[in-house]
Amino acid sequence: MADLNTDVRYIKGIGEQRAKALGKLGIATLRDLISYFPRAYDDRSALRRIADLVPGETAGVAAMVASPPTISHIRKGLDLVKLRAVDDTGTLDVTFFNQAWLKNSLHQGETYIFYGRAEGSLLRHQMANPVVEPEGRREVTGRIVPIYPLTAGVSQLILSRSIRQGLDACADILPDVLPDRVRQHHQLCRIEYAYENIHFPESAEALDLARRRLAFEELFLFTIGLERLRSRREVVHVPPCGGVDMELFYRALPFTLTDAQRRCVEEALADMRSGTPMNRLCQGDVGSGKTILAFLAMAWCAQNGYQSAIMAPTEVLAQQHYETFQKLCEQFGLHFPVILLTGSMTAKQKHSAYERLELYENALIVGTHALIQEKPTYANLALVITDEQHRFGVRQREEFAQKGDMPHILVMSATPIPRTLAIIIYGDMDISVVDEVPARRLPIKNCVVNTAYRPKAYAFVADEVKKGHQAYVICPLVEASEETQGENVIDYSKTLMEELPSGIQVGVLHGKMKSSKKNEIMQEFAENKIQVLVSTTVVEVGVNVPNATVMLIENADRFGLAQLHQLRGRVGRGDAQSYCIMINASSAKTAKKRLEILNKSNDGFFIASEDLKLRGPGDFFGIRQSGDLVFALADIYQDAAVLQEASEEVKTILEEDPELTEPGHHILQKKMMQFQEEQLSKMNL
Numbered sequence: 001m002a003d004l005n006t007d008v009r010y011i012k013g014i015g016e017q018r019a020k021a022l023g024k025l026g027i028a029t030l031r032d033l034i035s036y037f038p039r040a041y042d043d044r045s046a047l048r049r050i051a052d053l054v055p056g057e058t059a060g061v062a063a064m065v066a067s068p069p070t071i072s073h074i075r076k077g078l079d080l081v082k083l084r085a086v087d088d089t090g091t092l093d094v095t096f097f098n099q100a101w102l103k104n105s106l107h108q109g110e111t112y113i114f115y116g117r118a119e120g121s122l123l124r125h126q127m128a129n130p131v132v133e134p135e136g137r138r139e140v141t142g143r144i145v146p147i148y149p150l151t152a153g154v155s156q157l158i159l160s161r162s163i164r165q166g167l168d169a170c171a172d173i174l175p176d177v178l179p180d181r182v183r184q185h186h187q188l189c190r191i192e193y194a195y196e197n198i199h200f201p202e203s204a205e206a207l208d209l210a211r212r213r214l215a216f217e218e219l220f221l222f223t224i225g226l227e228r229l230r231s232r233r234e235v236v237h238v239p240p241c242g243g244v245d246m247e248l249f250y251r252a253l254p255f256t257l258t259d260a261q262r263r264c265v266e267e268a269l270a271d272m273r274s275g276t277p278m279n280r281l282c283q284g285d286v287g288s289g290k291t292i293l294a295f296l297a298m299a300w301c302a303q304n305g306y307q308s309a310i311m312a313p314t315e316v317l318a319q320q321h322y323e324t325f326q327k328l329c330e331q332f333g334l335h336f337p338v339i340l341l342t343g344s345m346t347a348k349q350k351h352s353a354y355e356r357l358e359l360y361e362n363a364l365i366v367g368t369h370a371l372i373q374e375k376p377t378y379a380n381l382a383l384v385i386t387d388e389q390h391r392f393g394v395r396q397r398e399e400f401a402q403k404g405d406m407p408h409i410l411v412m413s414a415t416p417i418p419r420t421l422a423i424i425i426y427g428d429m430d431i432s433v434v435d436e437v438p439a440r441r442l443p444i445k446n447c448v449v450n451t452a453y454r455p456k457a458y459a460f461v462a463d464e465v466k467k468g469h470q471a472y473v474i475c476p477l478v479e480a481s482e483e484t485q486g487e488n489v490i491d492y493s494k495t496l497m498e499e500l501p502s503g504i505q506v507g508v509l510h511g512k513m514k515s516s517k518k519n520e521i522m523q524e525f526a527e528n529k530i531q532v533l534v535s536t537t538v539v540e541v542g543v544n545v546p547n548a549t550v551m552l553i554e555n556a557d558r559f560g561l562a563q564l565h566q567l568r569g570r571v572g573r574g575d576a577q578s579y580c581i582m583i584n585a586s587s588a589k590t591a592k593k594r595l596e597i598l599n600k601s602n603d604g605f606f607i608a609s610e611d612l613k614l615r616g617p618g619d620f621f622g623i624r625q626s627g628d629l630v631f632a633l634a635d636i637y638q639d640a641a642v643l644q645e646a647s648e649e650v651k652t653i654l655e656e657d658p659e660l661t662e663p664g665h666h667i668l669q670k671k672m673m674q675f676q677e678e679q680l681s682k683m684n685l
Contacts, residue, residue: 003173004031013165021153022162033166034195037633038146044115045143051089053118053125060115060141063087069103085114093126113141144201163199175667177217182649188213215634220646227654238406240275241304249296252332258436261289267432268297268410278408284434285604286569287441290412294385295328297410302336302362306382309365313387315342316522320544322366341367344516372399385410414566435605443602444572448582448595457552457581458499464550465504465531469576471550473534474567476558478510487554493534509535537563539570546574556582557591565604
């Protein structure tokens with residue numbers, strides 16, 4: 001009898017050759033086979049009459065072959081099979097390319113289902129290369145058909161038949177991970193029904209039930225794995241910091257912190273006083289003032305006699321942090337050493353930095369990835385702050401941990417995503433949210449325009465530069481491409497050099513440049529040696545230029561809302577009024593609707609919320625995958641509500657049975673360990 005670990009070659013009807021082909025898709029066992037979920041669905045369940053076919057639309061018809069198919073050899077490599085099919089409303093001329101076997105497979109007088117794109121006219125109906133099968137078979141037509149990711153040697157039909165054989169082989173051996181109470185409380189279908197209808201849905205409603213059940217299970221297992229990771233983390237003990245009154249720092253500031261800023265600082269300090277390593281995400285919208293929070297946490301560590309380090313994603317930003325922290329120390333009357341360490345420093349400069357790292361136990365250390373290379377040795381490292389989660393993985397955290405005695409970790413992120421989604425994206429981290437912008441910041445003025453506005457936009461940029469300010473221009477492409485339409489950095493910079501007054505220096509920045517060249521360009525822009533910087537989205541996380549007042553985004557319809565908001569956040573950092581001009585090159589109503597959200601609001605959390613609404617529950621027959629995350633089925637946007645339900649259920653179960661030792665939880669315990677090993681390790685958590 002088969003079990004879920006059975007090699008697919010031993011499944012009835014598969015064999016050695018097909019198993020070898022399936023292996024290219026990562027399918028080795030019966031479990032792999034039934035868990036290879038479709039990437040989308042094609043609803044072929046409804047049929048039309050021939051007379052109702054509309055040219056350009058895809059549809060299925062049931063029609064009888066009226067005359068024997070004919071074959072024509074047009075040229076080498078091109079054979080045409082033609083036939084005429086009829087129903088009681090009209091005739092359909094069908095052509096197949098390079099499928100000669102169909103001449104003898106399709107028989108006059110028999111009825112078939114033809115599914116494809118209607119062509120011709122309302123009076124003369126045609127189809128080219130439709131999917132075809134005998135009426136009543138319902139294998140590739142007459143139902144909701146799953147569409148799977150494929151590889152060479154594996155067709156949709158082969159994969160679908162293999163999965164059918166796999167499901168038949170495990171009819172009575174599928175374990176239901178979810179306790180009955182959980183399944184019934186959330187009105188989830190049984191596991192057998194879910195697997196059957198995710199692959200061979202009886203109806204749209206059945207598919208919906210199946211997908212919700214499997215997504216719930218995936219998010220449930222993921223959440224319970226994270227909770228177990230968190231509980232494991234909390235048993236580690238480190239010496240608690242404490243005894244420093246932050247009011248002294250707050251009063252010395254030349255401005256008043258927002259309530260959100262104070263709350264985030266206090267949450268971080270409470271973690272560092274607790275005796276367990278902090279692992280916190282500080283999530284703040286662009287312009288919410290996270291840099292001062294990093295400095296306050298580092299100064300608090302120094303006052304307690306410990307070292308702290310902040311790692312920036314670029315050398316230019318590291319240099320800016322270094323200069324900012326030096327000024328703040330002077331302003332506060334603090335005599336803490338501030339040490340800079342970056343990859344481009346000379347050997348002599350690095351050697352000096354290494355010596356100071358070992359000498360000063362209360363230093364504020366600023367740098368790039370050079371901070372975790374082999375040579376630096378820290379005297380007393382207690383806190384590590386990183387600038388963006390997506391540029392700092394778990395491996396780097398572990399490397400820092402080896403250099404310090406389990407230092408506290410504080411991650412700064414400017415990605416404003418709903419809290420429920422932050423829980424899953426940022427793993428087992430505690431979350432602080434800076435949801436206020438300092439009152440002294442002027443709101444950015446936005447406008448969405450079409451391509452005809454470009455001459456006025458160039459004139460506006462020139463006017464701002466004349467006032468002493470600078471501008472960013474963002475393009476979606478580095479250079480012209482036959483495959484992709486859109487403005488590119490190389491050609492656009494040449495256009496601007498011709499359009500703008502001769503005294504304005506135009507710089508170019510993109511991801512294909514060497515790091516040293518990118519740093520050089522960003523440094524020149526920071527020093528106002530370049531007034532207009534034409535760039536790809538590499539500036540999204542980069543340099544802080546308070547003098548930049550214009551963000552001009554070409555083909556804004558090509559970017560995601562969150563990315564546009566991040567780009568817009570590059571301006572509005574100084575005292576002058578700033579502007580964001582989004583050029584919409586699309587005529588689609590959806591593009592205009594999306595951009596209007598940014599036009600009306602500078603609130604990143606509102607924008608993220610609206611983005612979720614626009615995405616909606618997802619296109620039912622085109623299930624989206626979650627990109628960076630490795631879920632087989634769940635989508636963090638589409639399934640945000642399911643995630644919330646799963647999280648609440650996990651808390652209830654772990655409160656009642658923390659070790660999952662009760663009789664009803666033994667399958668869950670086993671599956672959770674397997675899931676944690678496979679999925680969480682892939683996510684590097």
